[in-house]
Amino acid sequence: MADTKTVAPKEGAGTRLWNWLTETQVWKSIFRHDRPDTDRTRVLVMLSNVFLHLHPVRLRKSGVKLRYTWCMGGLSFFLFLSLTLTGLLLMFYYRPTLEYAYNDIVGLREHVPLGIMREMHRWGAHAMVITVWLHMFRVFMTGSYKPPREFNWSVGVIMLVLTLLLSFTGYLLPWDQLAIWAITVGSNMARATPFLGHEGPGASLLRLGDVPLIHAYDDARFALLGGSFVGEGALLRFYVLHCVGLPLGIAFLMAVHFWRVRKDGGISGPL
Amino acid sequence: MGFLKGIINALADPRLFFILAVASLVVLVWKRERIAANSVGYGLLGVLTVFFVFGSFDPNFRLIVTKPDNVPIVGLIFLLVFFTWYSVREGVLNDRRIAAGKGPIEKEEADRVWVWPDLVYTEMISLIVCSVILIVWSILLKAPLEQPANRSLTPNPSKAPWYFLGLQEMLVYFDPWLAGVVLPSLIIVGLICIPYIDKNPKGNGYFTFAERKAEVTIFLFGFVILWVSLIVLGTFLRGPNWNFFGPFEFWDIHKLEALTNVNLAEYIWVRGLRTGQPTFWLTREIFGILLVLFYVFALPVILGKTWFKGYYQKLGAPRYYVGAFLFIMMMALPIKMLLRWIFNLKYIVAIPEFFFNI
Numbered sequence: 001m002a003d004t005k006t007v008a009p010k011e012g013a014g015t016r017l018w019n020w021l022t023e024t025q026v027w028k029s030i031f032r033h034d035r036p037d038t039d040r041t042r043v044l045v046m047l048s049n050v051f052l053h054l055h056p057v058r059l060r061k062s063g064v065k066l067r068y069t070w071c072m073g074g075l076s077f078f079l080f081l082s083l084t085l086t087g088l089l090l091m092f093y094y095r096p097t098l099e100y101a102y103n104d105i106v107g108l109r110e111h112v113p114l115g116i117m118r119e120m121h122r123w124g125a126h127a128m129v130i131t132v133w134l135h136m137f138r139v140f141m142t143g144s145y146k147p148p149r150e151f152n153w154s155v156g157v158i159m160l161v162l163t164l165l166l167s168f169t170g171y172l173l174p175w176d177q178l179a180i181w182a183i184t185v186g187s188n189m190a191r192a193t194p195f196l197g198h199e200g201p202g203a204s205l206l207r208l209g210d211v212p213l214i215h216a217y218d219d220a221r222f223a224l225l226g227g228s229f230v231g232e233g234a235l236l237r238f239y240v241l242h243c244v245g246l247p248l249g250i251a252f253l254m255a256v257h258f259w260r261v262r263k264d265g266g267i268s269g270p271l
Numbered sequence: 272m273g274f275l276k277g278i279i280n281a282l283a284d285p286r287l288f289f290i291l292a293v294a295s296l297v298v299l300v301w302k303r304e305r306i307a308a309n310s311v312g313y314g315l316l317g318v319l320t321v322f323f324v325f326g327s328f329d330p331n332f333r334l335i336v337t338k339p340d341n342v343p344i345v346g347l348i349f350l351l352v353f354f355t356w357y358s359v360r361e362g363v364l365n366d367r368r369i370a371a372g373k374g375p376i377e378k379e380e381a382d383r384v385w386v387w388p389d390l391v392y393t394e395m396i397s398l399i400v401c402s403v404i405l406i407v408w409s410i411l412l413k414a415p416l417e418q419p420a421n422r423s424l425t426p427n428p429s430k431a432p433w434y435f436l437g438l439q440e441m442l443v444y445f446d447p448w449l450a451g452v453v454l455p456s457l458i459i460v461g462l463i464c465i466p467y468i469d470k471n472p473k474g475n476g477y478f479t480f481a482e483r484k485a486e487v488t489i490f491l492f493g494f495v496i497l498w499v500s501l502i503v504l505g506t507f508l509r510g511p512n513w514n515f516f517g518p519f520e521f522w523d524i525h526k527l528e529a530l531t532n533v534n535l536a537e538y539i540w541v542r543g544l545r546t547g548q549p550t551f552w553l554t555r556e557i558f559g560i561l562l563v564l565f566y567v568f569a570l571p572v573i574l575g576k577t578w579f580k581g582y583y584q585k586l587g588a589p590r591y592y593v594g595a596f597l598f599i600m601m602m603a604l605p606i607k608m609l610l611r612w613i614f615n616l617k618y619i620v621a622i623p624e625f626f627f628n629i
Contacts, residue, residue: 119409189451
């Protein structure tokens, strides 16, 4: 076990105030343990705190080293939380309709003094894509996907896809030229889905006599955009997916991912 | 100065860019013992910094690099160069320890430490540093907002969000059904399959190169070269009409590039056999179809009995065939690139009747 220092409390006004505070009924009702400066209280703080209980009580030394973890998984989670928070604030000011969407963004930019919520949301989203990639990179390079962690790697891959989709759906919402053309380029691919896109190979085989079953108004791209082009239907669809559907999905998988990190033996290390 | 910029512009040509990227991966893997030195890693970062500082004096370079949505990719270049070098270095250091019989450094660090305070404080510090970076970034750089959406005004070039630009770059070589649907799906499936195909019990939970040479090299090729370097290419070096522009080149919308690409069928029927192309699609494309069938179905079998015999025996048939199929699909991209560059080959199989072009 690693040595941990116990700092002797110094006498002074601050210490007396601290001692008084931690003895009050209110404090003791919130924190069910003493200062985490002994082995016993360090265990208790992990077991009695709902936020900290995601952690084990103890972990491998390499698990706290930047050299080993690069901190990228943790940062991805942190960025997700900060995106949830800034996204929530943005939702107060944004209406996903052709009439309002662009003007609401202009309003955010022009009428909010020192406003950086949109910037934090956008840069945070870009950063999260990068941290997720680097997390995956680190996990690969340390062979951490190997048994017993195979399934958790697979969950992680799905979360990677959801991260990209979250970023992709959010890209449309400002409803400027950058947004619709990026989504147009991206979603045009769906039109070439084999069998399910109207310009995909095999789609022309799906027909009843002369009536094609797959055309521009019912193919995969139509399902994605809620229309045959990036319009009002796509904006609403992307908004709902961006704010509700995909975050729910990724939060659910995060629960599985973190749970499995613990259940598969904590952070990886040599056997 | 202009001469230097001219050289860099020439080196950034997609063909050279890709070949140089592959060459640097080869050097990284081959000379890893030398490259593991600290001076190499920090030297690389220094060279990159000098390049970007030098470049920022050029108006064309500045224009493309400081586009708000491209700034994260500049960051990605630095991070990825650093972490690629760093992970190989950690692997080399561990390999030396293993060779000396000491076991990887992570084994020495297998002792347990208390989560409180060791981990909780590390997390808090990272969280604060990350918040500070994010807030400073947000204050310094405004989020982009262009003109309101206008369906009748297509920007040139129209680019997908940056993380999909590798896929958009693939459109140069493959039709959308492959570049936009089939290959991305295979990337996802392939990533999920990795832990089930890789039966090597070594290298679990520590950095190493020597114990996982093939796995690491394939992953670095797929991730760093095919995925990220094509994103960099698509972001910084593709301009109007998806034409190539060097980093110091003006994005001239009238730049012309001759499209002289030829289908395999024309090569065989017209240039080889000196007759016209048959009108019936199956006869016309029969050579291409056979070639593709051979590549997808016969090649894994042949390789399993020759070059990859060892893998076939180690992995067993199901793992080997899934792995070989995914590997062959990954290699389809560089192969098609080379065919395009060397032979101007457009499609191996071209059946526009069914939107089926490979």
